[in-house]
Amino acid sequence: MQPPLPPAVGQSAQDLFRSGLFCAESVVLAVARAQGVASPLLPRLASAFCSGMARTGGPCGALTGAVMGVGLALGRSNAGDPVQPAYAATQRLVQEFEARFGSRDCRALLDGCDLNTPAGQAKFQEQGLAQRCVRYTGAAAEIAARVIADGR
Template sequence: MNGEKACHYFTNGYLCAESVLLAIAEATDMENPCIPAVATAFCSGTSRTKGICGALQGATLAVSLTHGRNSPEQSIEDCYSLVQKLTDHFNERNESINCFDITTCDLSTTQGQTYFQENRVKQNKCLPIVEEITDFTINLLHSKA
């Protein structure tokens, strides 16, 4: 259900990391005026640099917002452990954490963006990833609560 909400955001103008973060924030009653803006640069494989998938980045931001530190005295262990589980799960399901590997198109080029549109990569690859990682992350956060 929450993954469906992320897909709704994604199909209605928000990008991958923004959509995942918005849906997780809503599901976990997380309020922060920086959401979704804090996720924007992480979309499209970290701003079209062929980097980490934005859906994974949005989920990682949600983990950090819920389990990150607010002072140097606090432990990093819960946050790091959750992100490691999240990343391992994502990598196992998608055989990579890298946007370029998953989409097989270079979003930094006009040709790559055209390929992305014409081959419905968003619908065929990205939307299922956004949905699944949102639901997985929410379950992960609830199991840790």
């Protein structure tokens, strides 16, 4: 059976985000499902990466979820296995995401919104910034699905 096309993986991630999961959780789950992998551990593993690494303003959770998905598909299982397929795909993923959105960091992608403060939380709600996160989530999953397919 063929894995879903990258746009379908992106749509799945957006649907998961809209259902209440956060960015990294949604992306890793969508990318894993596209690979035929199902585990309740996947969103749990990704939770601390959401909101720019637990609201620290760090790397975008959608992007880190996509990196986890790439690792799941192309990563190594043993010390002697090659790491280059996962590295090459991850480098391409990060480059494409950053070229498309201008940054890889949550705070920058959300116009300086500090999600770790009440004021930042209010700004996030008032300015509808979750809509951006939906877009980042879908794009990260779609790019990941594409680089995984190209890396196989």
